[in-house]
Amino acid sequence: MERWEQFQGVYIHTPFCLRKCLYCDFPSYAGFPETVRQEYVDALCREIAFRSQERELPVADGATIYFGGGTPTVLTVDQIGQTVACLKRYGWWRNPAEATIEANPGTVDLEKLRVLRQLGFERISLGVQSLQDRELCALGRIHTAEQAVQAIEEAKQAGFRRISADLMSGIPCQTVRSFRNTLDRILQLNLSHVSVYSLILEEGTTLERLVASGQVELPDEETAYLMYEMTTDRLERAGLTRYEISNYAVPGEESFHNKVYWHYEPYAAFGAGACAFTGNGRRTNTADVPEYIAGWKAGELEAKIETEFNHKCAEPVMNSGFVPDAPLWETEELDRKTQISETMIMGLRMTEGVDLHKMQQRFGIDVLAYYREALQSLPEPQMLECVDGHLRLTPYGMRYGNRVFEIFV
Ligand code: SF4
Incomplete structure (x- = not known):
């Protein structure tokens, strides 16, 4: 069977953040209480169970796992463990070639990172963005530069060998010099993977309004160009080869999961706002969290079981004969x-x-x-x-x- 005839990756979306960053237009929301987060994880497990019954494509042995968001690490380790156990139970987690979790440096500590390693994640992608407090503040991030460095150090101590940092260029009040300082400090930390994205002013974000009203200014074009040139130059000289427009890695340490997207191979996706791809079509779940929870709750949970990791896992919804309502997702065929x-x-x-x-x-x-x-x-x-x-x-x-x-x- 060809690679494009099987799911090569599995994506799990967590639509929660502690606070909304000023530039963000991802399907992520701040302010949902803990009770809603637990309801969400239960709903997520029901979707995972349901999709295993109607599996559109086989799951390739070694299919990558990616917990993204939002901020997956806003969830407790028990909630993350519950999801992992459910993925294993229903055959989506099958000796993954790579299991990544995204984390915001303001939401992890050494203990949590250790449990994440025990759960089977061996790669972590940290949203650092900048190592200048002024710039982090301008982006509305919840963490400081020091917390970001600490999160990287603690991820190493916890046993993560594969650590990636996301950085951003074109941040309000960023200069060529401050960007160079961030790059140099990141390089001193010896990571195997770094992503550098240019800030994009997305419609409807707070940052867009601030820039439009003249309260905030972005670096000019020449500065942005110098940062762009500096990125490739400095990272490549440090042994991180560019393998995608915004991504750099020590050879062999590229993100296998993201390569599934770039190779246009099928991937499953679960959670509010998640979009799955079968090779000839897409299915996009509602991004409305209460709607997602209510929709999957309709197939009421019958019992709870203990898994090998001692985390609770939802009992299969298909036993109840539950058929979710169509508005829970939209499908699109691709010619x-x-x-x-x-x-x-x-x-x-x-x-x-x-x-x-x-x-x-x-x-x-x-x-x-x-x-x-x-x-x-x-x-x-x-x-x-x-x-x-x-x-x-x-x-x-x-x-x-x-x-x-x-x-x-
Ligand atoms: S942490 Fe990421 S997903 Fe959450 S609001 Fe900030 S940019 Fe958006």
Whole structure:
């Protein structure tokens, strides 16, 4: 069976945060009390159980696990353990090649990190963003720079060998110098993976309003460009190779889970706002937390069982004959043209580019012939190159990725 015929990854969404960051438009919410979080985890387990019954695709042995958010570490270790046990029980957690949990440095301590390791997570992705308190404050983050460094140190002590830090450039009041200081301090911590994203002003966020009203100013274009250049230069000199537009890793330490997305391979997804992909369609769950909980609660829990980890796990909902209401999620079918286009756009994000032989195997097309006209309309020919059977962005093209992607739409 080909990789694109099985779920290669499993994503679990936690839509809670302690406080909403000023720039954030992800499906995550602050202010839900502990009781709602527990109801959410119970609902999540019911969805996991239900989806195992109607499994659209087989789960590949070694399929990656990714707990993202929101902030998964807002949940208690018992709640995270309950979810892990449920995934194991229903065959979604099968010797994962990688099990990652995202964490906000303001929500973990050594003890919690140790339990997360015991539960089976061996990779942690910490949302550091910056190591300058002024910038963290401008973003509305809940942690300080010192707390972020401490979280990294404690993750190491807890036994996480694979630690990733998310950083951000283009933050209000950030300068080339302060950004360089953040990069250098991160590099001193010897992480195997670093992601650096440019701040994007998302519509409807508090930060967008502050910038629009002139109360907050963003770094100008030249500063943003210098930061962009500095990122690749400094990280690569330190042995972290760029393997995707915003991602750098020690060779072999790339995020396997994210590569599932970029290789356009199927993945399952559970939780409010989560979006699953089967290769020829998507299913997006409602992002409305109360609606999600109420919808899955309709298949009332019949009993609780103890699992091997001694965490409680929801009994299968399918035994009750429960059929969830359609509004709990929306589905979208993807025609062949869209699948080809999306495979190109996702694949070109990686420095390895799109494997032309695999495109032939998967879609029966010769990419260079299929996109002949589109390739001729490329804004500048030096943005793309064809090397060793791969079509890929050049380092110059990486800077203008979106302009290249447009020709494949
Ligand atoms: S911690 Fe992440 S998901 Fe939560 S509000 Fe901040 S940016 Fe959004």
